[in-house]
Amino acid sequence: GQQLNQSPQSMFIQEGEDVSMNCTSSSIFNTWLWYKQDPGEGPVLLIALYKAGELTSNGRLTAQFGITRKDSFLNISASIPSDVGIYFCAGPFHGSSNTGKLIFGQGTTLQVKP
Amino acid sequence: ETGVTQSPTHLIKTRGQQVTLRCSSQSGHNTVSWYQQALGQGPQFIFQYYREEENGRGNFPPRFSGLQFPNYSSELNVNALELDDSALYLCASSLGGQNSGYTFGSGTRLTVV
Numbered sequence: 247g248q249q250l251n252q253s254p255q256s257m258f259i260q261e262g263e264d265v266s267m268n269c270t271s272s273s274i275f276n277t278w279l280w281y282k283q284d285p286g287e288g289p290v291l292l293i294a295l296y297k298a299g300e301l302t303s304n305g306r307l308t309a310q311f312g313i314t315r316k317d318s319f320l321n322i323s324a325s326i327p328s329d330v331g332i333y334f335c336a337g338p339f340h341g342s343s344n345t346g347k348l349i350f351g352q353g354t355t356l357q358v359k360p
Numbered sequence: 361e362t363g364v365t366q367s368p369t370h371l372i373k374t375r376g377q378q379v380t381l382r383c384s385s386q387s388g389h390n391t392v393s394w395y396q397q398a399l400g401q402g403p404q405f406i407f408q409y410y411r412e413e414e415n416g417r418g419n420f421p422p423r424f425s426g427l428q429f430p431n432y433s434s435e436l437n438v439n440a441l442e443l444d445d446s447a448l449y450l451c452a453s454s455l456g457g458q459n460s461g462y463t464f465g466s467g468t469r470l471t472v473v
Contacts, residue, residue: 247419250402277459286466287466287467288364288450288452288464288465288466288467289403289450289464290464291461291462294459294461296459334402334403336402339405339416343459344408344416345454345459345460345461345462346391346392346393346408346452346454346456346460346462347393347405347408347416347418348393348395348403348405349405350402350403350404351402352400352401352402353400353401353402
Protein backbone atom coordinates (compact mmCIF):
# COMPACT_ATOMS: atom_id res chain seq x y z
CA GLY A 247 0.00 0.00 0.00
CA GLN A 248 0.89 3.65 -0.06
CA GLN A 249 3.41 4.75 2.56
CA LEU A 250 5.17 7.97 3.44
CA ASN A 251 8.67 7.82 4.88
CA GLN A 252 9.87 10.82 6.83
CA SER A 253 13.43 11.62 7.78
CA PRO A 254 14.97 12.29 10.08
CA GLN A 255 12.90 10.66 12.80
CA SER A 256 14.04 13.28 15.32
CA MET A 257 16.20 16.38 15.48
CA PHE A 258 17.74 18.30 18.36
CA ILE A 259 19.01 21.69 17.27
CA GLN A 260 20.19 25.00 18.65
CA GLU A 261 17.87 28.01 18.53
CA GLY A 262 18.59 30.07 15.42
CA GLU A 263 19.64 27.11 13.29
CA ASP A 264 17.88 26.15 10.07
CA VAL A 265 16.08 22.82 9.85
CA SER A 266 15.36 20.57 6.91
CA MET A 267 13.18 17.45 6.85
CA ASN A 268 11.80 15.41 4.01
CA CYS A 269 9.21 12.91 3.03
CA THR A 270 9.38 10.26 0.32
CA SER A 271 7.01 7.72 -1.16
CA SER A 272 7.05 4.96 -3.74
CA SER A 273 3.67 6.26 -4.99
CA ILE A 274 2.73 9.47 -6.73
CA PHE A 275 0.81 12.10 -4.80
CA ASN A 276 -1.25 14.95 -6.26
CA THR A 277 -1.09 16.98 -3.07
CA TRP A 278 1.45 17.25 -0.28
CA LEU A 279 0.56 18.67 3.11
CA TRP A 280 2.77 19.52 6.07
CA TYR A 281 1.32 19.54 9.58
CA LYS A 282 2.65 20.36 13.05
CA GLN A 283 1.33 18.67 16.16
CA ASP A 284 1.91 19.99 19.67
CA PRO A 285 1.47 17.72 22.71
CA GLY A 286 -2.18 17.17 23.56
CA GLU A 287 -3.39 18.84 20.36
CA GLY A 288 -4.50 17.82 16.90
CA PRO A 289 -2.33 18.48 13.84
CA VAL A 290 -2.35 22.01 12.43
CA LEU A 291 -1.82 22.58 8.71
CA LEU A 292 1.34 24.54 7.95
CA ILE A 293 1.66 24.39 4.17
CA ALA A 294 -0.28 22.78 1.31
CA LEU A 295 1.33 22.00 -2.06
CA TYR A 296 -0.79 21.20 -5.13
CA LYS A 297 1.56 21.18 -8.10
CA ALA A 298 4.79 19.32 -8.92
CA GLY A 299 7.76 21.67 -8.50
CA GLU A 300 5.77 24.15 -6.42
CA LEU A 301 7.73 26.02 -3.75
CA THR A 302 5.61 27.67 -1.07
CA SER A 303 6.50 29.73 1.99
CA ASN A 304 4.64 30.50 5.18
CA GLY A 305 6.73 32.86 7.28
CA ARG A 306 9.94 31.05 8.22
CA LEU A 307 8.66 27.81 6.68
CA THR A 308 9.28 26.78 3.10
CA ALA A 309 8.10 23.56 1.47
CA GLN A 310 8.51 22.08 -1.99
CA PHE A 311 6.53 19.53 -3.99
CA GLY A 312 9.06 17.28 -5.70
CA ILE A 313 9.16 17.11 -9.50
CA THR A 314 8.65 13.33 -9.46
CA ARG A 315 5.56 13.84 -7.22
CA LYS A 316 7.04 11.23 -4.90
CA ASP A 317 8.72 13.53 -2.42
CA SER A 318 8.52 16.80 -0.53
CA PHE A 319 10.68 18.72 1.87
CA LEU A 320 10.05 21.26 4.61
CA ASN A 321 12.59 23.84 5.74
CA ILE A 322 12.38 25.99 8.84
CA SER A 323 14.72 28.95 9.00
CA ALA A 324 16.08 30.57 12.16
CA SER A 325 14.36 28.12 14.52
CA ILE A 326 12.82 29.37 17.76
CA PRO A 327 11.71 27.44 20.88
CA SER A 328 8.03 27.42 19.80
CA ASP A 329 9.00 25.38 16.71
CA VAL A 330 9.24 22.38 19.04
CA GLY A 331 6.76 19.68 18.09
CA ILE A 332 6.15 16.81 15.70
CA TYR A 333 6.03 17.57 11.99
CA PHE A 334 4.06 15.31 9.68
CA CYS A 335 3.87 15.10 5.94
CA ALA A 336 0.62 13.81 4.48
CA GLY A 337 -1.01 13.15 1.15
CA PRO A 338 -4.44 12.02 -0.05
CA PHE A 339 -5.05 8.33 -0.72
CA HIS A 340 -4.65 6.74 -4.12
CA GLY A 341 -3.81 9.83 -6.14
CA SER A 342 -7.02 11.61 -5.19
CA SER A 343 -7.42 15.22 -4.14
CA ASN A 344 -9.63 14.51 -1.13
CA THR A 345 -7.58 16.12 1.62
CA GLY A 346 -9.82 14.54 4.24
CA LYS A 347 -8.61 11.04 3.42
CA LEU A 348 -4.93 11.32 4.20
CA ILE A 349 -1.93 9.08 4.62
CA PHE A 350 0.49 10.49 7.17
CA GLY A 351 4.19 9.91 7.60
CA GLN A 352 5.48 8.73 10.95
CA GLY A 353 6.61 12.22 11.90
CA THR A 354 9.81 14.15 12.63
CA THR A 355 10.18 15.25 16.24
CA LEU A 356 11.92 18.60 16.57
CA GLN A 357 13.50 19.83 19.76
CA VAL A 358 15.08 23.28 19.98
CA LYS A 359 17.66 24.20 22.59
CA PRO A 360 17.47 27.87 23.62
CA GLU B 361 -16.46 30.79 14.63
CA THR B 362 -15.94 27.81 16.90
CA GLY B 363 -13.38 25.16 16.04
CA VAL B 364 -13.70 21.38 16.13
CA THR B 365 -14.68 20.07 19.56
CA GLN B 366 -14.22 16.47 20.66
CA SER B 367 -15.55 14.76 23.75
CA PRO B 368 -14.59 13.29 26.05
CA THR B 369 -10.93 14.34 26.19
CA HIS B 370 -9.85 11.18 28.00
CA LEU B 371 -11.49 7.82 28.49
CA ILE B 372 -10.56 4.48 30.05
CA LYS B 373 -12.42 1.35 28.98
CA THR B 374 -12.08 -2.36 29.59
CA ARG B 375 -11.31 -4.85 26.84
CA GLY B 376 -14.52 -6.08 25.22
CA GLN B 377 -16.52 -2.97 26.06
CA GLN B 378 -18.00 -0.52 23.56
CA VAL B 379 -17.19 3.18 23.29
CA THR B 380 -18.70 6.23 21.59
CA LEU B 381 -16.62 9.28 20.81
CA ARG B 382 -18.15 12.58 19.72
CA CYS B 383 -17.11 15.38 17.41
CA SER B 384 -18.73 18.75 16.84
CA SER B 385 -17.49 20.08 13.54
CA GLN B 386 -16.58 23.67 12.82
CA SER B 387 -19.58 25.83 11.97
CA GLY B 388 -20.75 25.25 8.39
CA HIS B 389 -18.51 22.24 7.82
CA ASN B 390 -20.39 19.31 6.27
CA THR B 391 -17.55 16.80 5.98
CA VAL B 392 -15.91 14.96 8.87
CA SER B 393 -12.97 12.56 8.83
CA TRP B 394 -11.87 10.37 11.73
CA TYR B 395 -8.32 9.23 12.42
CA GLN B 396 -6.62 6.92 14.91
CA GLN B 397 -3.19 7.96 16.15
CA ALA B 398 -1.23 5.35 18.10
CA LEU B 399 1.57 6.58 20.35
CA GLY B 400 4.59 7.63 18.33
CA GLN B 401 2.83 7.23 14.98
CA GLY B 402 1.14 9.43 12.44
CA PRO B 403 -2.67 9.50 12.28
CA GLN B 404 -4.37 6.68 10.33
CA PHE B 405 -7.54 7.37 8.36
CA ILE B 406 -10.59 5.49 9.67
CA PHE B 407 -13.48 6.90 7.61
CA GLN B 408 -15.07 10.06 6.29
CA TYR B 409 -18.68 11.27 6.43
CA TYR B 410 -20.21 13.74 4.01
CA ARG B 411 -23.78 14.95 4.52
CA GLU B 412 -24.61 12.00 6.80
CA GLU B 413 -23.28 9.31 4.43
CA GLU B 414 -20.02 7.37 4.74
CA ASN B 415 -17.68 8.59 2.02
CA GLY B 416 -14.70 6.28 2.14
CA ARG B 417 -13.09 4.03 4.70
CA GLY B 418 -9.56 3.11 5.64
CA ASN B 419 -8.24 -0.30 6.66
CA PHE B 420 -10.26 -0.69 9.86
CA PRO B 421 -12.56 -3.61 10.81
CA PRO B 422 -16.37 -3.27 10.86
CA ARG B 423 -16.39 -2.91 14.66
CA PHE B 424 -15.34 0.68 13.93
CA SER B 425 -18.51 2.46 12.83
CA GLY B 426 -19.69 6.02 12.58
CA LEU B 427 -22.60 8.38 12.25
CA GLN B 428 -23.07 11.91 11.07
CA PHE B 429 -26.09 13.89 12.19
CA PRO B 430 -28.12 16.55 10.33
CA ASN B 431 -26.17 19.28 12.17
CA TYR B 432 -23.00 17.59 10.82
CA SER B 433 -21.73 16.55 14.22
CA SER B 434 -20.38 13.02 14.23
CA GLU B 435 -19.81 9.93 16.36
CA LEU B 436 -17.23 7.18 16.21
CA ASN B 437 -18.30 3.89 17.77
CA VAL B 438 -15.94 1.05 18.53
CA ASN B 439 -17.31 -2.33 19.62
CA ALA B 440 -15.50 -5.20 21.33
CA LEU B 441 -12.57 -3.03 22.36
CA GLU B 442 -9.09 -4.50 22.11
CA LEU B 443 -5.93 -3.38 23.86
CA ASP B 444 -4.52 -2.16 20.52
CA ASP B 445 -7.41 0.27 20.20
CA SER B 446 -5.68 2.44 22.78
CA ALA B 447 -4.85 5.61 20.88
CA LEU B 448 -5.67 9.27 20.30
CA TYR B 449 -8.77 9.55 18.12
CA LEU B 450 -8.92 12.69 16.02
CA CYS B 451 -11.71 14.15 13.98
CA ALA B 452 -11.27 16.80 11.32
CA SER B 453 -13.95 18.83 9.58
CA SER B 454 -14.16 20.76 6.35
CA LEU B 455 -16.51 22.48 3.94
CA GLY B 456 -15.74 19.60 1.61
CA GLY B 457 -14.65 19.75 -1.99
CA GLN B 458 -11.36 19.13 -3.70
CA ASN B 459 -8.27 20.36 -1.87
CA SER B 460 -10.34 21.88 0.92
CA GLY B 461 -8.69 22.56 4.26
CA TYR B 462 -9.52 20.40 7.26
CA THR B 463 -9.44 21.58 10.87
CA PHE B 464 -8.51 18.97 13.45
CA GLY B 465 -9.89 18.71 16.95
CA SER B 466 -7.64 18.05 19.94
CA GLY B 467 -8.69 14.42 20.08
CA THR B 468 -9.96 11.87 22.55
CA ARG B 469 -7.31 9.81 24.33
CA LEU B 470 -8.73 6.27 24.70
CA THR B 471 -7.02 3.76 26.96
CA VAL B 472 -8.19 0.14 26.88
CA VAL B 473 -7.17 -1.97 29.85
